[in-house]
Amino acid sequence: MTNIKGPAIFLAQFMGDEAPFNRLDTICAWAKSLGFVGVQIPAWDARCIDLKKAAESKTYADEIKGIVNAAGMEITELSTHLQGQLVAVNPAYDALFDGFAPEEFRNNPKARTEWAVQQLMYAAKASRNLGLDACATFSGALLWHTVYPWPQRPAGLVETGFTELGKRWTPILNEFDANGVDLCYEIHPGEDLHDGVSYEMFLEKVNNHKRANLLYDPSHFVLQCLDYLAYIDFYHERIKMFHVKDAEFNPTGKQGVYGGYQGWVERAGRFRSLGDGQVDFKSIFSKLAAYNYKGWAVMEWECAIKHPEQGAAEGAVFIKNNIIKVTEKAFDDFANTGSNEEFNRRILGIH
Numbered sequence: 304m305t306n307i308k309g310p311a312i313f314l315a316q317f318m319g320d321e322a323p324f325n326r327l328d329t330i331c332a333w334a335k336s337l338g339f340v341g342v343q344i345p346a347w348d349a350r351c352i353d354l355k356k357a358a359e360s361k362t363y364a365d366e367i368k369g370i371v372n373a374a375g376m377e378i379t380e381l382s383t384h385l386q387g388q389l390v391a392v393n394p395a396y397d398a399l400f401d402g403f404a405p406e407e408f409r410n411n412p413k414a415r416t417e418w419a420v421q422q423l424m425y426a427a428k429a430s431r432n433l434g435l436d437a438c439a440t441f442s443g444a445l446l447w448h449t450v451y452p453w454p455q456r457p458a459g460l461v462e463t464g465f466t467e468l469g470k471r472w473t474p475i476l477n478e479f480d481a482n483g484v485d486l487c488y489e490i491h492p493g494e495d496l497h498d499g500v501s502y503e504m505f506l507e508k509v510n511n512h513k514r515a516n517l518l519y520d521p522s523h524f525v526l527q528c529l530d531y532l533a534y535i536d537f538y539h540e541r542i543k544m545f546h547v548k549d550a551e552f553n554p555t556g557k558q559g560v561y562g563g564y565q566g567w568v569e570r571a572g573r574f575r576s577l578g579d580g581q582v583d584f585k586s587i588f589s590k591l592a593a594y595n596y597k598g599w600a601v602m603e604w605e606c607a608i609k610h611p612e613q614g615a616a617e618g619a620v621f622i623k624n625n626i627i628k629v630t631e632k633a634f635d636d637f638a639n640t641g642s643n644e645e646f647n648r649r650i651l652g653i654h
Contacts, residue, residue, distance in 0.1 A: 304592055304629040309600035310622035311341030311379045313546065316604050317611060318348055327351050327367070331374035338619035341379040342371060343439070343601045346426055347386060347403075354381075354422060357429035364432035379599040380544060382439040383426045384489065389419035390471055391443030391495065416471075423475045423486075431482040437543045437598065438479070439518050442468065442488050442496040442505065450497075461504075468495055469508025476512045487518040487544040498529060499537055516543040519591075520603065521582050522550035526572035528560065532586055539594040546603040547622055549580030567607035574605040576614035577621040584625050592627045600626060 312334050323329035327350065331342055346354045357364045371378050385403040392400050392412065401409040408415040423440065430438045446464040449456050479486045488496050488505075496502050502517070509515050519542045524531035535542065552572040557563065562570040574580070588600075602618040604611055648654070 304595050305597045306629055307545075307588065307591060307596060307600050307626050308379075308598065309341060309626055310339050310547075310619045311343060311377075311599045311601040312339045312615065312618070313343040313345075313382065313601050313603045314351060315345040315348070315382060315384075317615065318345070318350055325350060328370050328374065331371050331376045334615070335375045337616050338623060339376070339602075339615075341377045341599055341601070343379045343599075344381050345385075346381045346383050346422070346429070352381075352429075354425045354429055357432055358425035359428070361432045364429060368433055378433055378435060379601055380435055380437050380439055380487075381426055381430055381433070383423055384439060384441045386419045386422035386426070387440030387488075388443050388494075389415055390423065390475070391445050391468055392416070393445050393448055395448050396444075420471070420475060424478050427475075427479045427482040427484055427486075430479075430484045435484065437485045437487050437516070439487050439489060439544055441491060442472070442494045444493060444495045446495050447493055447497075464495065465504050465508050468505060472505075472515070473509050473512070476509060476514045479514045480512070484514070485516045485543045486514050487516045489518040489520055489523075489546070491520070491523050492527065497523075498527065499534060502538075515541075517541045518544040518546060520546035520548055521587060522546075522548040522574055522580070522605075525550040525552050525580070525582060526560065528552065532583070532590060535587070535590045535594065539590070539596070542591070542594075542596060544598055545591065545596065545600050547577060547584070547600050547618070547625075548603040548605060549575045549577050549582050549584075551575055551580040573607060576604065576606040576609040577602060577618045579606070579609065584621075588625045588627055592629050 314330060317324055319325060323333040334342060344351045346352060352367055357367060368378060389400060389403055397412055404415045404418060408418045426438050445467060446461060476486060490496055490498060490502060496505055506515060517538055521531040524534060554571045558571045567573050600622050602622055604614045606614055
């Protein structure tokens with residue numbers, strides 16, 4: 304078994320226009336002061352990194368790494384969630400997702416997709432230059448608007464959608480493989496990869512690509528009423544990243560999973576700061592340790608109630624307290640009576 308690394312923090316929700324949240328060096332120093340030892344970097348935020356430059360220049364990548372290291376921190380992974388989302392966008396969502404792309408690619412879905420694919424290609428090389436072995440992303444979605452089949456889905460629609468999704472992602476996965484980096488899909492509502500079954504459908508379309516791995520975030524499974532502990536049993540060999548994020552689901556006689564179009568505070572299912580929700584993190588950390596998860600425990604803060612700075616301060620302590628220092632010996636070694644083949648055969652009555 305291996306000790307899980309951490310605590311680390313995903314910077315995306317904390318970047319801002321005011322110090323110390325507006326520069327990589329100062330936000331890293333802030334995170335370090337709270338007790339974090341790693342940062343996951345949003346690859347779309349120019350205040351953190353120039354992704355293209357990091358892909359093309361090892362010297363620049365070393366400079367970024369040096370900024371983080373100077374604060375006493377490590378880079379855990381790059382995140383390409385927003386770019387990955389744009390690899391596959393159903394036209395129903397074009398206007399909403401245009402904001403994820405630079406202005407010059409908006410109102411032009413073909414150019415926007417090409418930009419997104421190129422961004423993922425850069426992320427593969429940048430991850431290699433930074434010495435990282437995993438990268439986070441979303442799958443995008445061609446089928447999400449049909450997740451509840453009303454009107455009835457036409458025969459073959461899902462097959463066609465996943466075939467196209469696999470076609471778009473296979474060259475990207477090959478690029479990640481060429482750079483020795485795992486691409487980890489966050490299984491998430493709004494994505495075509497939103498649960499175990501849909502992930503398996505995707506794996507089939509990419510020929511079980513060894514780089515098509517998983518970012519495990521139990522909060523999204525709480526809101527789907529999915530068994531997030533059994534999920535680890537099914538997919539632990541593919542889980543290469545871990546977002547530590549809490550959530551709660553409190554259905555009433557008036558609303559359930561779909562939330563009645565309410566804001567986050569009023570929904571039956573909502574994300575919470577670490578320790579304020581319903582996720583059984585002790586069992587999660589135990590399972591990941593038992594399955595020899597070698598990656599980082601990265602706090603992702605999303606809460607409609609608590610202030611982010613309070614959530615971050617509490618989150619560093621929460622993760623540190625949940626990381627298990629794995630044992631190097633059996634608890635009953637004190638009672639060991641020794642053994643050899645002859646002794647074992649005598650115990651079994653084998654002559």
